[in-house]
Amino acid sequence: MSAGGTNAFxxxxxxxxxxxxxxxxxxxxxxxxxxxxxxxxGYDGLRRALARPAxxxxxxVRSATVxxxxxxxxxxxxxxxLTPQDVWPRYLVVNGDESEPGTxxxxxxxxxxxxxxxEGCLIxxxxxxxxxxxxxxxxxxxxxxxxxxxxxxxxxxxGYVGRNILGSSFSVDIVLHWxxxxxxxxEETALIESLEGNRGMPRLKPPYFPAAIGLYGQPTIVNxxxxxxxxxxxxxxxxAAYTAIGTPTSPGTRMVAVSGHVRRPGVxxxxxxxxxxxxxxxxxxxxxxxxxxxxxxxxxxxxxxxxWFLPDQLDLPFEASQVGPAGxxxxxxxxxxxxxxxxxxxxxLTLTRFYAHESCGKCTPCREGGTWLxxxxxxxxxxxxxxxxxxxxxxxxxxxCPGAFPHASSERLGISAxxxxxxxxxxxxxxxxxxxxxxxxxxxxxxxxxxxxxxxxHIPVTAVGASR
Amino acid sequence: MARLTxxxxxxxxEIISRYPKARSATxxxxxxxxxxxxxxxxxxxxxIAELVGASPxxxxxxxxxxxxxxxxxxxxxxxxxxxxxxxxxxxxxxxMHHAEEKLGVRMGGTTDDGLITLERAECQAACTEAPCLQTxxxxxxxxxxxxFDALVDDLRAGRLADEIPPHGVVARVRQxxxxxxxxxxxxxxxxxxxxxxLDGKAAL
Numbered sequence: 001m002s003a004g005g006t007n008a009f010x011x012x013x014x015x016x017x018x019x020x021x022x023x024x025x026x027x028x029x030x031x032x033x034x035x036x037x038x039x040x041x042g043y044d045g046l047r048r049a050l051a052r053p054a055x056x057x058x059x060x061v062r063s064a065t066v067x068x069x070x071x072x073x074x075x076x077x078x079x080x081x082l083t084p085q086d087v088w089p090r091y092l093v094v095n096g097d098e099s100e101p102g103t104x105x106x107x108x109x110x111x112x113x114x115x116x117x118x119e120g121c122l123i124x125x126x127x128x129x130x131x132x133x134x135x136x137x138x139x140x141x142x143x144x145x146x147x148x149x150x151x152x153x154x155x156x157x158x159g160y161v162g163r164n165i166l167g168s169s170f171s172v173d174i175v176l177h178w179x180x181x182x183x184x185x186x187e188e189t190a191l192i193e194s195l196e197g198n199r200g201m202p203r204l205k206p207p208y209f210p211a212a213i214g215l216y217g218q219p220t221i222v223n224x225x226x227x228x229x230x231x232x233x234x235x236x237x238x239x240a241a242y243t244a245i246g247t248p249t250s251p252g253t254r255m256v257a258v259s260g261h262v263r264r265p266g267v268x269x270x271x272x273x274x275x276x277x278x279x280x281x282x283x284x285x286x287x288x289x290x291x292x293x294x295x296x297x298x299x300x301x302x303x304x305x306x307x308w309f310l311p312d313q314l315d316l317p318f319e320a321s322q323v324g325p326a327g328x329x330x331x332x333x334x335x336x337x338x339x340x341x342x343x344x345x346x347x348x349l350t351l352t353r354f355y356a357h358e359s360c361g362k363c364t365p366c367r368e369g370g371t372w373l374x375x376x377x378x379x380x381x382x383x384x385x386x387x388x389x390x391x392x393x394x395x396x397x398x399x400x401c402p403g404a405f406p407h408a409s410s411e412r413l414g415i416s417a418x419x420x421x422x423x424x425x426x427x428x429x430x431x432x433x434x435x436x437x438x439x440x441x442x443x444x445x446x447x448x449x450x451x452x453x454x455x456x457x458h459i460p461v462t463a464v465g466a467s468r
Numbered sequence: 469m470a471r472l473t474x475x476x477x478x479x480x481x482e483i484i485s486r487y488p489k490a491r492s493a494t495x496x497x498x499x500x501x502x503x504x505x506x507x508x509x510x511x512x513x514x515x516i517a518e519l520v521g522a523s524p525x526x527x528x529x530x531x532x533x534x535x536x537x538x539x540x541x542x543x544x545x546x547x548x549x550x551x552x553x554x555x556x557x558x559x560x561x562x563x564m565h566h567a568e569e570k571l572g573v574r575m576g577g578t579t580d581d582g583l584i585t586l587e588r589a590e591c592q593a594a595c596t597e598a599p600c601l602q603t604x605x606x607x608x609x610x611x612x613x614x615x616f617d618a619l620v621d622d623l624r625a626g627r628l629a630d631e632i633p634p635h636g637v638v639a640r641v642r643q644x645x646x647x648x649x650x651x652x653x654x655x656x657x658x659x660x661x662x663x664x665x666l667d668g669k670a671a672l
Contacts, residue, residue, distance in 0.1 A: 011597055011609055012594070012596040012597050012609075053667070054665060054666050054667075086662075088659050088660065088661055088662055088663075089654070089656055089659040089663075098593055099590075099591060099593065100591070101552045101553050101554070101590075101591040101595070102553065102554055102591070102595050103591075103593065103595070104593035104594060104595060104596075106593075107593045107594075126665065129662055129663050129665075129666045131651075131659070131663045132488070132651070132653070138593070139495075139499075139534070139536050139605075139638065140536065140548075140592060140593075140602065140605050141593070141605070142604075142605040142606060142638045142639055143606075143607075145638060145639035145641075146639045146640060146641040149639055149641040149642060149643045150641050152643050153641075153643060153644055156644075156645060156646060156649045157646070157649070159649075161649075162645065162646075162649040162650055162651050163648075163649055163650060163651050163652070168665065169664045169665045170665040171651035171652075171663075171664075171665075172651050173486070173645065173650055173651040173652075173653065175486045175487065175643070175645075176643040177492075177495075177496065178495070178496065178499070178638070178639070179495065179534070180495050180498065180499065180531075180534030180535070180536040180537055181534050181535030181536040181537075182533060182534050182535060183590065183591075194495065195492055196489070196491060196492055197489075197491035197492050197493065197494030197495065197520065197522070197530060198491075198494075198529075198530055199529060199530055199533035200533060200534070216488060216489060216656045217656070218656050257595055257596055258596065259554035259557075259595035259596045259598060260553075260554055260557045260558070260598075261557060265554075265595075265596035265597075265598070266596050267596060300553070304552070304553060304591070334595065336553050336554050336557070336595070338557065342557065346556075347553060347556070347557065350551065350552055350553045350556040351552070351553050353551075354552050354553075354590050354591065357590060358590065360533075
């Protein structure tokens with residue numbers, strides 16, 4: 001429970017002396033039990049919600065601007081309002097398929113405070129008129145599945161979930177569903193395909209939101225675990241208290257995992273909008289700086305899909321309206337830190353290989369392009385590349401994302417930023433994500449690639465094989 | 469072997485009953501089959517197809533998309549070592565080499581005694597505790613060559629039998645919705661009106 005040490009019950013999580021909305025129970029050994037949850041104010045948010053008309057609860061969430069925590073950052077209250085009029089039933093699908101490289105917060109929220117998530121699901125269903133909820137947990141997260149299953153069984157027995165909840169006319173089932181290992185299923189339309197029993201491939205767009213056509217062709221709201229976990233606190237404390245934390249465009253807190261070459265890699269609940277990357281990486285209440293005697297080389301600010309930042313960008317806050325123009329995104333709340341010992345082409349390969357491996361195969365630019373990026377990068381890392389390969393990487397990237405690709409500015413290189421987002425030739429973000437690390441590494445550290453490849457000598461064709 | 473047992477058919481039917489459409493139960497039932505046999509057999513897929521109203525090819529089509537399903541016997545314990553960026557930055561590659569030497573198999577291989585299958589995995593959502601691995605989806609954090617050896621020795625000596633169930637069993641707790649507590653499952657085409665609690669007013 002000390003402010004300085006790691007949490008005994010959630011390895012990797014640091015409490016710190018900060019406002020905590022979603023991690024308030026992480027320091028309690030039995031935080032996952034119904035008894036502890038109720039003893040610490042649990043299900044009060046649901047009671048308060050049920051005492052008000054659903055429309056009013058929806059309005060409260062909308063006015064709090066609860067940004068989606070899954071990656072895209074779309075406000076939950078607005079998303080709920082995108083359903084077509086008079087089409088029933090509507091469903092809630094909870095995205096607990098957390099798999100973005102560098103990211104883990106949903107897993108801790110499910111393991112450490114499953115009732116908070118369940119209460120969040122109930123509030124969402126009540127407010128938006130959703131009549132069944134499917135809680136999709138990543139297949140590899142055995143403990144999270146056990147904790148959520150136990151919590152659901154407890155909540156059903158105690159009358160918090162199911163028929164006539166707390167004696168009201170509100171009835172909703174929450175069905176625990178789980179995956180079987182596929183990153184792309186974190187994309188919301190692929191999640192729905194998977195939930196329908198199919199291969200987890202993203203659907204063609206439009207419609208852009210499953211709120212229009214989703215599960216079984218019905219209006220469906222897909223929300224992230226952390227997003228929903230904010231709702232119980234919001235119902236108890238109100239939108240004004242929520243927006244009093246952070247900034248107007250990025251209110252509340254968010255969970256961020258910082259991994260790699262820092263002194264105290266960990267998961268932190270930070271104040272949204274105002275906390276900077278410098279605070280997070282070097283602050284004493286956070287990561288406490290780089291490993292002994294090392295300096296920062298680069299960092300990935302928002303999960304493996306995000307273009308990389310340099311020390312030049314350290315003073316940017318966790319605020320999408322500033323990170324976007326600087327050439328990257330906040331994504332799913334994951335920072336991966338590289339110090340001066342890092343082999344940049346190799347580091348890029350570990351991410352590109354991930355996305356190439358996880359391509360579902362539906363879109364050609366991603367299926368073929370991702371694989372080619374991995375192959376070319378592999379041979380460069382193995383010392384078998386040529387200088388022509390460097391241009392080849394960019395050319396393949398162009399077939400996935402045509403036009404200028406976002407990157408950070410660098411004083412050292414004398415280049416200015418290309419703002420986020422990019423154009424893409426694919427349905428979802430897996431293809432562009434395979435290219436992002438390659439593009440960042442090559443743009444910001446080209447000399448490391450050039451040192452690795454053989455220079456090709458161009459011999460004029462006429463000089464070869466003279467037949468005279 | 470390999471069609472679902474009577475007890476598992478009962479469980480399968482309970483799972484199916486929670487969804488508006490039976491096909492949605494495909495992945496949970498595939499897990500059930502893998503739990504029963506340690507891997508997913510052709511007979512089990514044919515049986516699941518009957519239960520959810522699909523063809524065996526459709527069930528295989530779904531199953532083959534997902535990494536966790538195995539179509540051949542694997543070890544009692546599957547060790548997945550993460551190789552994505554955060555773990556790679558903290559020495560995952562060295563750990564993989566060490567693991568291959570310790571077990572005497574390459575990535576994807578199974579030890580001669582059939583106890584351990586070694587796999588290279590992608591991000592397992594424990595990035596701050598790198599390098600990490602999962603044994604049948606149970607974590608080991610900040611793994612060193614020494615702690616890896618200790619893990620293997622413990623597995624071989626059966627000391628982790630209580631903590632780590634055999635391959636195929638993921639969650640050891642199942643959801644049960646009591647008959648008198650369930651809100652009821654309806655096919656989407658049978659629902660024509662807004663839920664009662666909206667009180668006739670459309671949601672925003």
